[in-house]
Amino acid sequence: MSAPVDTPLVEEPAVPGGRGAPAEGGRISRPDSQPRVTGSRDVSPLPDAAPRPAVWRQRLSGIRPDLVLAWAVIVLAIAWAVVPWLFTGADPLAGVPAEKLQAPSAAHPFGTDAIGRDLYARVVYGAVHSLSGAFVAVTVGLVGGTLLGVLAGSLGGAVDAVIGRVVDVLLAIPALLLSLSIIILLGFGTVNAAIAVGIGSIAAFARLSRSEVVRVRQADFVEAAFGSGARLPAVLFRHVLPNSLTAVIALAALQFGTAILAISTLGFLGYGAPPPTPEWGLLIAEGRNYVATSWWLTVLPGLVVVVVVLAANRISHALGRNR
Amino acid sequence: MTALLELEHLDVAYRTSAGPSRVVHDVSFDVARGEVVALVGESGSGKTTTASAVLGLLPAGGAVEGGGIRLSGTDISGWSDRRLQAVRGVRIGYIPQDPVSSLNPVRPIGVQLGEAFRIHRRGDRRDVRRRVLELLDRVGIDDPALRARQYPHELSGGMRQRVLIASAVALEPELVIADEPTSALDVTVQRRILDLIDELRREHGTAVLLVTHDLGVAAERAERVVVMQHGRIVEQGAIGALLDDPREAYTRRLLADAPGLEEPEFRRPRPPVYLRDASVAAAENPFVLEASGLVKAYATKRGAEPFRAVDDVSFNVVRGTTHAIVGESGSGKTTTARIVTRFVSPDAGTVRLGDTDVTALTGAARREFRRRVQLVYQNPFASLDPRHTVADLVAEPLRNFGIGDRRSRAETARRLIDRVALPSHLAGHRPRELSGGQRQRVAIARALALEPELVVLDEAVSALDVTVQARILELLEQLQGELGLSYLFISHDLAVVARISHSVSVMRRGRVVESGPTEQVFRSPQHEYTRELLDAVPRRKVTA
Numbered sequence: 001m002s003a004p005v006d007t008p009l010v011e012e013p014a015v016p017g018g019r020g021a022p023a024e025g026g027r028i029s030r031p032d033s034q035p036r037v038t039g040s041r042d043v044s045p046l047p048d049a050a051p052r053p054a055v056w057r058q059r060l061s062g063i064r065p066d067l068v069l070a071w072a073v074i075v076l077a078i079a080w081a082v083v084p085w086l087f088t089g090a091d092p093l094a095g096v097p098a099e100k101l102q103a104p105s106a107a108h109p110f111g112t113d114a115i116g117r118d119l120y121a122r123v124v125y126g127a128v129h130s131l132s133g134a135f136v137a138v139t140v141g142l143v144g145g146t147l148l149g150v151l152a153g154s155l156g157g158a159v160d161a162v163i164g165r166v167v168d169v170l171l172a173i174p175a176l177l178l179s180l181s182i183i184i185l186l187g188f189g190t191v192n193a194a195i196a197v198g199i200g201s202i203a204a205f206a207r208l209s210r211s212e213v214v215r216v217r218q219a220d221f222v223e224a225a226f227g228s229g230a231r232l233p234a235v236l237f238r239h240v241l242p243n244s245l246t247a248v249i250a251l252a253a254l255q256f257g258t259a260i261l262a263i264s265t266l267g268f269l270g271y272g273a274p275p276p277t278p279e280w281g282l283l284i285a286e287g288r289n290y291v292a293t294s295w296w297l298t299v300l301p302g303l304v305v306v307v308v309v310l311a312a313n314r315i316s317h318a319l320g321r322n323r
Numbered sequence: 324m325t326a327l328l329e330l331e332h333l334d335v336a337y338r339t340s341a342g343p344s345r346v347v348h349d350v351s352f353d354v355a356r357g358e359v360v361a362l363v364g365e366s367g368s369g370k371t372t373t374a375s376a377v378l379g380l381l382p383a384g385g386a387v388e389g390g391g392i393r394l395s396g397t398d399i400s401g402w403s404d405r406r407l408q409a410v411r412g413v414r415i416g417y418i419p420q421d422p423v424s425s426l427n428p429v430r431p432i433g434v435q436l437g438e439a440f441r442i443h444r445r446g447d448r449r450d451v452r453r454r455v456l457e458l459l460d461r462v463g464i465d466d467p468a469l470r471a472r473q474y475p476h477e478l479s480g481g482m483r484q485r486v487l488i489a490s491a492v493a494l495e496p497e498l499v500i501a502d503e504p505t506s507a508l509d510v511t512v513q514r515r516i517l518d519l520i521d522e523l524r525r526e527h528g529t530a531v532l533l534v535t536h537d538l539g540v541a542a543e544r545a546e547r548v549v550v551m552q553h554g555r556i557v558e559q560g561a562i563g564a565l566l567d568d569p570r571e572a573y574t575r576r577l578l579a580d581a582p583g584l585e586e587p588e589f590r591r592p593r594p595p596v597y598l599r600d601a602s603v604a605a606a607e608n609p610f611v612l613e614a615s616g617l618v619k620a621y622a623t624k625r626g627a628e629p630f631r632a633v634d635d636v637s638f639n640v641v642r643g644t645t646h647a648i649v650g651e652s653g654s655g656k657t658t659t660a661r662i663v664t665r666f667v668s669p670d671a672g673t674v675r676l677g678d679t680d681v682t683a684l685t686g687a688a689r690r691e692f693r694r695r696v697q698l699v700y701q702n703p704f705a706s707l708d709p710r711h712t713v714a715d716l717v718a719e720p721l722r723n724f725g726i727g728d729r730r731s732r733a734e735t736a737r738r739l740i741d742r743v744a745l746p747s748h749l750a751g752h753r754p755r756e757l758s759g760g761q762r763q764r765v766a767i768a769r770a771l772a773l774e775p776e777l778v779v780l781d782e783a784v785s786a787l788d789v790t791v792q793a794r795i796l797e798l799l800e801q802l803q804g805e806l807g808l809s810y811l812f813i814s815h816d817l818a819v820v821a822r823i824s825h826s827v828s829v830m831r832r833g834r835v836v837e838s839g840p841t842e843q844v845f846r847s848p849q850h851e852y853t854r855e856l857l858d859a860v861p862r863r864k865v866t867a
Contacts, residue, residue, distance in 0.1 A: 220700050220705040220706040221705065221707055223666065224766075224769075225708070227664065227666070228719055228723055228773065229693040230723040231690070234723065238711075238719075242708075
């Protein structure tokens with residue numbers, strides 16, 4: 001009882017976090033975020049350890065090579081979309097009939113197609129169609145789904161029930177079938193295909209964001225915000241949304257990969273961009289007739305799609321882990 | 324005769340990405356047969372790590388770097404997991420801290436208890452079953468045959484801790500390591516559990532290494548105490564000598580901070596100096612809060628009687644004083660706090676704040692009411708938004724009510740941060756970079772931002788270590804003196820209540836069983852339950 005409060009805080013030890021609060025009876029309140037490793041709480045940084053270099057070393061050694069590779073793939077794909085002419089001198093649309101169906105070589109890394117167009121150039125120039133399509137699709141799903149989910153989660157009651165059933169219906173229809181029906185309503189084209197894929201992913205976003213909002217709404221700090229006089233919109237924007245978005249962002253990265261795949265699927269089926277647009281799905285579809293003789297026409301663009309999708313998934317996984 | 328357990332210059336380190344970080348330095352002590360030794364320290368002092376090292380159960384990345392652990396003269400520090408299996412459970416029993424997460428939720432407790440016998444191949448099936456029932460009976464669980472078939476969630480916290488004790492002593496080990504065995508329990512349950520450990524020790528001559536942050540528990544139960552800080556032993560010795568004549572400043576501080584070790588000075592309300600005129604003083608409403616006849620019932624199963632969490636509760640808070648509500652879990656004290664702060668509506672009864680009835684407020688009026696009453700939560704880890712900075716958190720109430728502009732709010736936040744004695748450079752930090760005590764200071768600063776008349780503190784210091792707890796209580800007292808605040812202090816800890824409150828209501832099963840000035844209730848308790856609660860507070864053993 002002796003120390004004046006003005007000479008404070010040196011005495012407060014590091015976080016008593018891992019310890020189950022000696023709270024009421026058998027009910028133990030423990031913050032969820034605290035790892036349940038007994039003894040780990042005893043690992044306080046040593047007072048004599050210099051903090052700054054340690055932090056840097058920790059950051060450097062925290063870098064995972066597979067994640068760096070994933071980001072490199074995505075950055076390369078975006079660069080293809082933005083400045084394709086830096087990556088290839090060939091024209092993606094004009095072909096040289098004399099050089100048709102050539103196997104991959106130094107001159108044509110991915111080979112050439114049936115009318116002598118450089119396949120590598122077509123893949124590079126096609127990135128903008130596939131990526132912007134995926135971007136539009138994810139944006140549609142993210143905005144639409146999160147809006148529905150946040151409304152359902154924060155208002156509850158009848159709104160929640162109605163939105164919940166709509167989402168159920170969306171989930172009940174196979175994604176590809178749903179996209180095809182929407183394209184038939186909207187008409188063919190890259191953008192419409194992207195919107196169709198996006199609408200197909202609204203349900204997943206709505207489900208996830210609703211459950212996150214419901215979880216965060218029960219947190220003490222949300223009640224504390226109401227307790228300090230905040231109104232519902234302020235609480236939603238200031239506390240609930242920022243704390244529930246991490247998982248949604250991770251899903252967005254995952255959906256980005258899925259959307260590239262879905263848009264390519266639609267392109268392959270002929271519901272996306274019309275020829276001669278070098279869209280990735282369309283490239284694979286065009287190579288279909290030559291599978292027996294010219295494997296590179298399907299395999300190489302296919303590999304590009306697979307690698308980009310895997311990279312997006314890897315990044316999504318890392319985002320999800322860092323919550 | 325050699326000691327049962329000897330630790331010699333033990334060093335433990337964790338591998339981190341920034342190189343090994345040593346958390347236990349040169350720790351030496353021993354435990355004789357049948358002796359109770361307490362390992363005392365605040366969180367981060369290395370006491371749990373030391374205990375885990377003895378069991379060979381350090382978390383991944385932890386390793387004994389030097390020194391030795393000798394059990395009856397044999398060094399076991401370098402032993403493999405396989406060799407240690409012959410020691411764990413058989414020669415050293417372990418009682419974990421957390422009875423909720425330490426039992427497997429999907430298996431009946433009888434099966435879990437029987438595991439110890441099966442792993443070490445003691446007896447056949449029928450034999451194991453008989454011994455499990457004996458054990459359950461031994462640790463004071465009634466109707467063992469029924470309980471053995473039940474799952475952990477069907478038992479109370481105290482009963483689960485008994486099951487864990489049963490499994491620790493199943494094979495009659497020579498040493499039991501109890502890691503904060505009662506930190507998560509109510510005082511009366513804590514007392515019964517500690518009694519049980521004592522009793523088992525007397526009967527079987529088992530030695531106990533009691534790891535605790537509460538010097539009160541150590542003083543009551545242990546024969547010798549080892550005080551740790553920053554991974555080093557500060558002081559060790561017989562309990563009596565240590566309490567009477569602590570040599571180190573840190574031990575003295577722990578002693579001063581431990582609630583309940585000595586009778587506190589009871590607080591009496593100071594006469595308000597500014598009211599000199601007796602008639603004016605008499606006309607003034609002395610109460611900041613009057614709660615009368617509060618009832619809150621929750622529907623249980625259909626057809627069953629609704630459960631009355633709060634049943635006809637009345638109390639008053641005199642302006643400028645602290646009123647405490649004490650009770651165990653399930654006594655309805657938190658529900659009462661939530662009714663007063665208007666997060667829950669009562670089924671009957673009224674709450675008057677000053678001269679206004681606030682019971683039925685909704686919408687805008689209730690929001691306006693929030694300016695006058697603020698709540699501080701038990702868990703500072705959950706009550707602060709992890710994404711906001713300290714300055715933002717403290718200024719948020721002002722922003723909500725549109726008080727001042729951005730700059731004046733920042734100025735007010737700075738003043739409040741200073742007021743709760745937080746270093747000003749923390750203003751830009753986020754809660755996760757702060758310690759538990761610092762977070763609770765932030766929560767208090769936020770509660771003060773609107774200059775409320777009443778601050779409701781719901782177990783606000785229960786999750787903190789004794790030393791941090793003592794600092795926060797000092798802060799609360801100081802703020803009350805300077806700002807004329809009134810507190811409604813909800814707690815299960817009588818020792819803390821005795822230190823902070825002017826008046827007290829004791830609650831049990833939704834009812835107030837006794838109330839009055841703190842000194843009177845503590846000195847001459849009228850109700851049997853109050854006496855039981857008071858007896859359960861860990862105190863120094865009276866040496867005969």
